[in-house]
Amino acid sequence: MTRQSLHIDWTACDGRGLCTELLGPLLVRDEWGYPRAAGYGSDVPIPSSFVAEARDAVALCPRLALTLQEVRAPARS
Amino acid sequence: MAEAFWALGRATGVVSLVLFTVTVLLGILTRSGRPALGLPRFAVTLVHRNVSLLATVLVIIHVASLLADPYAQLRLVDVVVPFLGTMKPFWLGLGTFAFDLVLALVITGLLRHRIGQPAFRFVHWFSYAMWPVAVLHTLGDGSDVGKSWLVLLLVLCVGSVLVSLAWRASATFVEYQHTRFEEARR
Amino acid sequence: MSTVEMTIPRAAVVPPAGVNRLFAAGAADLASHLARFGPAPLGIAPGQLLGELEASGLDGRGGAGFATWRKLVAARTSAGPTAYSAPVVIANGAEGEPMSAKDEILLRHAPHLVLDGLLLAAAVTGAREVHLYSGPVQLASVRRAIAERTDARGVILDEAPDYFVSGEASAVVSAIETGLAIPRDRRVRLAVSGLGGRPTVVSNVETLAHVALVARFGAAWFRSVGTDDSPGTRLLTISGDGVDRKVIEATGGLPLAEALGAVGLDTSRLRAVLVGGYHGAWVPASDLWVRLSSRDLEPYGARPGAGILVALGDQHCGLAASVGIARYLAGQSARQCGPCVNGLPAMAEVLARVAAGGGSARLPDEVRRLAGVVTGRGACRHPDGTARFVLSTLEVFEADVRAHLAGYCEVTRS
Numbered sequence: 001m002t003r004q005s006l007h008i009d010w011t012a013c014d015g016r017g018l019c020t021e022l023l024g025p026l027l028v029r030d031e032w033g034y035p036r037a038a039g040y041g042s043d044v045p046i047p048s049s050f051v052a053e054a055r056d057a058v059a060l061c062p063r064l065a066l067t068l069q070e071v072r073a074p075a076r077s
Numbered sequence: 078m079a080e081a082f083w084a085l086g087r088a089t090g091v092v093s094l095v096l097f098t099v100t101v102l103l104g105i106l107t108r109s110g111r112p113a114l115g116l117p118r119f120a121v122t123l124v125h126r127n128v129s130l131l132a133t134v135l136v137i138i139h140v141a142s143l144l145a146d147p148y149a150q151l152r153l154v155d156v157v158v159p160f161l162g163t164m165k166p167f168w169l170g171l172g173t174f175a176f177d178l179v180l181a182l183v184i185t186g187l188l189r190h191r192i193g194q195p196a197f198r199f200v201h202w203f204s205y206a207m208w209p210v211a212v213l214h215t216l217g218d219g220s221d222v223g224k225s226w227l228v229l230l231l232v233l234c235v236g237s238v239l240v241s242l243a244w245r246a247s248a249t250f251v252e253y254q255h256t257r258f259e260e261a262r263r
Numbered sequence: 264m265s266t267v268e269m270t271i272p273r274a275a276v277v278p279p280a281g282v283n284r285l286f287a288a289g290a291a292d293l294a295s296h297l298a299r300f301g302p303a304p305l306g307i308a309p310g311q312l313l314g315e316l317e318a319s320g321l322d323g324r325g326g327a328g329f330a331t332w333r334k335l336v337a338a339r340t341s342a343g344p345t346a347y348s349a350p351v352v353i354a355n356g357a358e359g360e361p362m363s364a365k366d367e368i369l370l371r372h373a374p375h376l377v378l379d380g381l382l383l384a385a386a387v388t389g390a391r392e393v394h395l396y397s398g399p400v401q402l403a404s405v406r407r408a409i410a411e412r413t414d415a416r417g418v419i420l421d422e423a424p425d426y427f428v429s430g431e432a433s434a435v436v437s438a439i440e441t442g443l444a445i446p447r448d449r450r451v452r453l454a455v456s457g458l459g460g461r462p463t464v465v466s467n468v469e470t471l472a473h474v475a476l477v478a479r480f481g482a483a484w485f486r487s488v489g490t491d492d493s494p495g496t497r498l499l500t501i502s503g504d505g506v507d508r509k510v511i512e513a514t515g516g517l518p519l520a521e522a523l524g525a526v527g528l529d530t531s532r533l534r535a536v537l538v539g540g541y542h543g544a545w546v547p548a549s550d551l552w553v554r555l556s557s558r559d560l561e562p563y564g565a566r567p568g569a570g571i572l573v574a575l576g577d578q579h580c581g582l583a584a585s586v587g588i589a590r591y592l593a594g595q596s597a598r599q600c601g602p603c604v605n606g607l608p609a610m611a612e613v614l615a616r617v618a619a620g621g622g623s624a625r626l627p628d629e630v631r632r633l634a635g636v637v638t639g640r641g642a643c644r645h646p647d648g649t650a651r652f653v654l655s656t657l658e659v660f661e662a663d664v665r666a667h668l669a670g671y672c673e674v675t676r677s
């Protein structure tokens with residue numbers, strides 16, 4: 001079983017909030033506008049029902065800060 | 078027949094200028110990271126991209142129809158190499174230059190993930206050169222420049238871009254800018 | 264091999280007994296080094312050295328404490344067949360942490376041991392490129408050492424700038440690659456793809472010096488001092504309360520009180536000790552019997568890490584001192600990652616409002632919330648380390664927090 005994990009490159013992310021629109025409520029914005037997933041840092045596990053949205057976020061992030069990676073289960077938290 | 082190509086060339090030229098103006102406005106909106114016109118942020122980017130693609134298609138028709146129009150005396154090299162034209166080489170050259178820039182912008186825009194953010198951004202800054210060059214080309218070469226509808230259209234285009242540029246340069250341009258510290262951009 | 268090496272009979276080398284290991288040669292020159300330790304067994308079979316390292320339990324001495332043999336194995340297995348995919352080994356002697364001095368002392372007094380370790384790590388991983396990265400003063404000493412021997416000519420020296428995150432592993436790789444020592448985003452481990460995309464080991468210089476000793480004298484010798492979960496010796500930098508960054512070599516798992524006593528600190532006059540440096544955690548003065556081992560320090564959120572101890576005298580207010588450190592750390596953000604750039608100053612300022620006294624009783628919870636917001640959300644662990652430090656401050660100085668919020672400071676009596 002593999003599952004998808006969304007990696008956020010913080011050096012690139014400018015908190016534009018496209019990903020939080022597409023992936024809410026999985027991702028929310030913090031008080032400065034940067035994406036945040038409850039309980040996760042730079043690598044956010046994506047449930048299969050959100051994979052399509054995650055792909056869109058990767059394609060549309062204006063700063064190319066997102067990548068979707070396959071992680072072999074069990075995913076690290 | 079030649080008349081028809083000429084008419085098509087003029088029409089597509091003017092419409093693509095308007096669409097490129099809208100593209101620039103949407104690009105600036107995208108950069109600000111705000112939802113607008115009832116659209117969420119990701120949709121604003123998509124519309125920016127799609128309008129730019131539509132404008133590009135129109136500009137290709139614009140060039141193609143003028144190639145087909147014998148009065149325009151356009152040769153194939155004039156499509157890509159600026160300032161070689163026989164008729165009004167300077168103003169035509171501006172059009173060629175803008176066309177080259179559009180191709181570069183669209184190709185790098187579509188291959189963003191392939192070429193990486195720094196290269197994409199570098200080329201994308203040239204959109205601020207492409208647009209005024211296209212406007213000047215219209216002013217210099219446009220057959221309808223004397224007509225009041227075109228004057229009004231150009232005033233609207235230039236005015237709206239100037240206003241957005243002023244907004245672009247203002248301190249509150251980026252959403253959340255007021256709560257944020259500036260990141261060092263390298 | 265140099266002529267000096269030839270004249271040393273193998274039998275004359277006796278493994279150092281006791282805790283004086285890394286500096287046992289007594290001087291920085293090659294002759295003293297060879298006389299005390301003998302030549303490095305560069306021909307040792309990789310499997311044998313890796314086995315000894317695993318058995319020795321040697322952990323990284325740069326702060327993260329990752330098992331050394333694992334790093335080497337990872338780079339070795341990621342190695343490709345060509346020079347472009349051969350591993351790179353980097354000795355990391357950049358101490359961004361202002362309270363640490365042990366790597367500088369080590370490079371100045373025992374550079375040959377570090378070079379031996381570096382060459383052994385290169386041999387074991389099959390590295391074709393070897394670097395040593397550190398500040399200019401240390402590099403001068405290393406340069407002298409390299410000139411004394413023939414086998415280390417290939418070591419490339421890279422100068423490290425002096426700021427907090429310059430020694431972070433990905434910042435080390437960036438510094439060598441681009442000249443800018445700033446951390447970068449990592450999707451794959453450096454051991455898989457680091458410098459120029461090659462498998463890369465970034466190893467602290469003290470760790471490498473221990474590798475050089477384990478290769479010679481074995482794992483059993485290494486474990487003959489120290490405790491089960493903190494074997495061997497480790498360098499400590501101790502400061503505070505009148506002591507300025509004294510470096511000692513101590514047995515692993517030494518109780519804090521003994522380490523502090525060894526540099527002449529009066530443990531009865533302390534309020535707390537910061538263990539692990541600015542990314543570490545406080546241990547209150549009542550608990551100085553705690554040993555410098557991961558197991559003992561875990562309840563406090565601390566690790567032996569890079570062996571940094573900062574004592575806080577009882578005439579100082581723990582909160583006021585912590586605010587200074589939190590602000591310093593906020594200022595040391597490499598300013599790349601939004602949550603770090605914005606979150607660390609916000610956290611430091613709320614902590615400052617707690618310390619300033621008389622504020623809302625909800626302020627400590629706000630500090631905790633911000634710590635949660637920044638943790639894990641940076642290209643490097645700077646936000647995590649800063650959050651850990653701040654949380655530890657709230658916990659260990661809890662009584663002071665309450666007093667300050669009530670408008671009173673026990674220490675300054677105001």
Ligand code: HEM
Pocket residue numbers: 061062063097098100101102103104105107108109122125126129130179182183184186187201204205207208245
């Ligand atoms: C396939 C085509 C295109 C794509 C995918 C695309 C994509 C983008 C993206 C993602 C941004 C936001 C950059 C950021 O936030 O850092 C942007 C901004 C912008 N785009 Fe485009 N674009 C395309 C074509 C064009 C064209 C043809 C023009 C020229 C008229 C243009 C003009 C602009 C402008 C003016 C900005 C704002 C730049 C700034 O002020 O930072 N774009 N575009």
Ligand code: SF4
Pocket residue numbers: 008012013014015016017018019020033034035060061062063064065066
């Ligand atoms: S879309 Fe990209 S830049 Fe915007 S917040 Fe998400 S990751 Fe950051």
Ligand code: SF4
Pocket residue numbers: 010428445446447595596597598599600601603604640641642643644645646
């Ligand atoms: S987390 Fe902070 S210190 Fe680390 S790279 Fe990002 S901005 Fe720099």
